[in-house]
Amino acid sequence: MFRDAWLVTKKDLLIELRSRILINQIAPYTLLILVLFGFALDADTETLRDTGPGLFWVSTLLVAILAIQRSVDVETSDSAIDRLMLSGISPTSIYLGKTIGLYLQLIILEALLFIVMVVLFDMSVVNYPLVVVSAVVTTLAIASSGTLYGVIASGLGVRETLLPVLFLPVLAPAVIGATRAFGDAFGRVNADGWAWLGLLSVIAIVYTLVGMLTYGNIIEDT
Amino acid sequence: MQRTEKQEFTTSRGTRFMGISLLIGIPTLLIFSFLLSPADDNMDDAVRLIYVHVPMAIFAYVAIITTGIGSVFYLWKKSRWWDTVAHASAEIGLMLCGLVLVTGSIWGRPTWNTWWEWGDVRLVTTLVLFLMILGYLALRQVPANPDLRAKRASVVGIIAAVNIPIVNRSVEWWENNTLHQKSSLTDGKLENLTLFTLFLGFIVVGISFLWLMTHRFRVGWLAAEIETEGIAGVIEERLNEANSGAANPNYQQKDDV
Amino acid sequence: MTHLGYLLAGWSISLISLSIYAWRVVRKGKQLTQQVPQDRQRWMTSSTD
Numbered sequence: 461m462f463r464d465a466w467l468v469t470k471k472d473l474l475i476e477l478r479s480r481i482l483i484n485q486i487a488p489y490t491l492l493i494l495v496l497f498g499f500a501l502d503a504d505t506e507t508l509r510d511t512g513p514g515l516f517w518v519s520t521l522l523v524a525i526l527a528i529q530r531s532v533d534v535e536t537s538d539s540a541i542d543r544l545m546l547s548g549i550s551p552t553s554i555y556l557g558k559t560i561g562l563y564l565q566l567i568i569l570e571a572l573l574f575i576v577m578v579v580l581f582d583m584s585v586v587n588y589p590l591v592v593v594s595a596v597v598t599t600l601a602i603a604s605s606g607t608l609y610g611v612i613a614s615g616l617g618v619r620e621t622l623l624p625v626l627f628l629p630v631l632a633p634a635v636i637g638a639t640r641a642f643g644d645a646f647g648r649v650n651a652d653g654w655a656w657l658g659l660l661s662v663i664a665i666v667y668t669l670v671g672m673l674t675y676g677n678i679i680e681d682t
Numbered sequence: 683m684q685r686t687e688k689q690e691f692t693t694s695r696g697t698r699f700m701g702i703s704l705l706i707g708i709p710t711l712l713i714f715s716f717l718l719s720p721a722d723d724n725m726d727d728a729v730r731l732i733y734v735h736v737p738m739a740i741f742a743y744v745a746i747i748t749t750g751i752g753s754v755f756y757l758w759k760k761s762r763w764w765d766t767v768a769h770a771s772a773e774i775g776l777m778l779c780g781l782v783l784v785t786g787s788i789w790g791r792p793t794w795n796t797w798w799e800w801g802d803v804r805l806v807t808t809l810v811l812f813l814m815i816l817g818y819l820a821l822r823q824v825p826a827n828p829d830l831r832a833k834r835a836s837v838v839g840i841i842a843a844v845n846i847p848i849v850n851r852s853v854e855w856w857e858n859n860t861l862h863q864k865s866s867l868t869d870g871k872l873e874n875l876t877l878f879t880l881f882l883g884f885i886v887v888g889i890s891f892l893w894l895m896t897h898r899f900r901v902g903w904l905a906a907e908i909e910t911e912g913i914a915g916v917i918e919e920r921l922n923e924a925n926s927g928a929a930n931p932n933y934q935q936k937d938d939v
Numbered sequence: 940m941t942h943l944g945y946l947l948a949g950w951s952i953s954l955i956s957l958s959i960y961a962w963r964v965v966r967k968g969k970q971l972t973q974q975v976p977q978d979r980q981r982w983m984t985s986s987t988d
Contacts, residue, residue: 629813692968
C-alpha cells in the first residue's frame with residue numbers, strides 16, 4: 461500500500477517540478493497575502509506580531525486551496541485518474557500518495573511563508589520544536605482533508621466556489637488550535653501550545669482515516 | 683399503516699399524533715418557562731431563554747449526528763432511504779444551529795453584555811458547525827447525477843459529524859477564558875422547577891425534531907422520486923428516438939429500500 | 940420580569956422560524972404528493988412510521 465502511495469506521490473511531485481506552477485505562481489501569491497495583511501493592519505509591527513500566528517495559518521489555508529485545485533487538476537484534466545485506477549493501485553494508496561504529495565508542497569510553502577513572516581513582521585521564536593511539530597501536524601490535517609475535498613468539489617462546474625465553502629469550515633478547528641500553538645511558540649499568547657497539539661493530532665488522524673475509508677467511493681465516477 | 687383514504691400530504695397517523703402533542707406541549711412549555719419557573723440567582727430572568735436554547739442546541743447535535751449516520755449507511759448500503767435521512771436531518775440541523783446562535787446571542791447581551799463573544803468556545807464552535815452544514819447543503823444544491831452527489835455529500839456529512847466530538851473536546855483546551863455557563867446545567871444546583879422546565883423543553887423540541895424529520899424525509903423522498911422519474915423519462919425518450927432496445931443499466935430504478 | 944424584550948425576541952424568533960419552516964415543508968409535501976403516483980410513495984409502508 462505504501463509503496464504504491466509513494467509512486468503516486470513521486471508522480472505528483474515530478475509533474476509539479478516540471479510545470480513549476482508551485483514556485484512561479486502559488487509561492488508569489490503566498491507572499492502577496494502576507495504583504496497585503498501588512499498594509500491592511502497599518503504596518504503597526506506590534507499588531508502584526510500579535511496577529512502573526514493567525515495570519516500565518518489563514519495565509520496557509522488560502523494557498524492550500526490553490527494547491528489542492530492543482531493536485532486535483534493533475535488527475536482530472538485528461539482523466540488520468542481512470543488510468544491510475546486501471547493500473548491496479550488501490551484508492552486508499554492513491555489517496556495516501558496524493559495526500560503526501562500535497563503535504564510536501566504545503567510544507568515547502570509554509571517554510572517560505574514562515575521565513576518571510578519572521579523577517580517582515582520582525583518576530584522572534586521562543587520555542588522552535590513547538591513550531592515544527594505543530595506545523596507538521598496541522599499540515600497533515602490540511603493535506604488529508606484537502607485531498608478529499610478537492611475531489612468532492614471537482615467535476616461539477618462550480619469548483620472554484622464550492623471548494624472554499626466546504627473546505628474552510630472543516631479546517632476552522634485546526635486553525636484555532638494551530639494559531640494558539642504558534643502564539644505560544646512565538647511567546648505572544650499565554651496558552652499551553654503542547655496541549656493544543658493534542659487537538660490538532662486528533663483532527664489530523666481522524667481526517668486521514670475518513671479520507672482513506674471514503675476516497676474510493678468518490679473517485680469511482682469522476 | 684392502512685391506506686383507506688387518498689393520501690395527499692406527507693401526514694400520517696404518527697405525525698398527526700406528534701402535531702397534537704406539540705399543540706399542547708408548546709403552550710405548556712411557555713407557561714412553565716415564563717410564569718411557573720423561578721428566576722435564576724445569577725442570570726435573573728434571562729434563564730427563561732435557556733429552556734429553548736439548550737434543547738435546540740442538543741437537537742442540533744442530534745441532527746448532525748443523524749446526518750453522519752445516514753451518510754455512513756448510504757456509503758455502505760447505497761440505499762436512497764439513508765441518503766434522504768441524511769439530507770433531511772442536515773436541513774433541520776442547520777435551522778436549529780442557526781436558532782441556537784441567534785438565541786445564544788440574544789441571551790448573551792443581557793448576561794455578558796455583548797452580542798458576540800469570540801472567546802466563548804461553544805458559540806464559536808457552533809458557528810463552525812453551522813458553516814459546515816451550510817457547505818453540505820450547498821453541495822446538495824449543485825445540479826449533478828443524484829448518485830454521484832449523494833456519495834460526495836455523504837463524505838462531507840461524515841466529516842461534519844466527526845467534528846462534533848472534536849469541537850466538544852476543544853472546550854477543555856480552550857476553557858481558560860471562556861464565558862459560557864459550563865456547569866450550571868450539570869452540577870445539580872438547579873431548582874426542581876427549573877430542571878423540570880428544561881426537561882419539558884427537551885421533550886417539546888425533541889417531538890418538533892421528529893415531526894420535522896418525518897415530514898422533511900417524505901418531501902425528500904418524493905423529490906428524489908420525481909428526479910429519478912424525470913431522468914428515466916428522458917432516457918426512455920432517447921432510447922425510443924434511437925430505436926434501440928438496450929436499456930442503460932445505470933439509470934434503472936433501484937428498489938433497495 | 941427583567942430582560943423581557945430579550946426573552947420575547949428569543950422565543951418568538953425560535954417559534955416563528957420553526958413554524959414557517961414547518962409550514963413550508965408541509966406545503967412542499969402537498970405539492971409533490973400530487974406529482975408522484977400512490978404506489979411510488981414507498982415510505983407509507985416502510986419502517987419510518
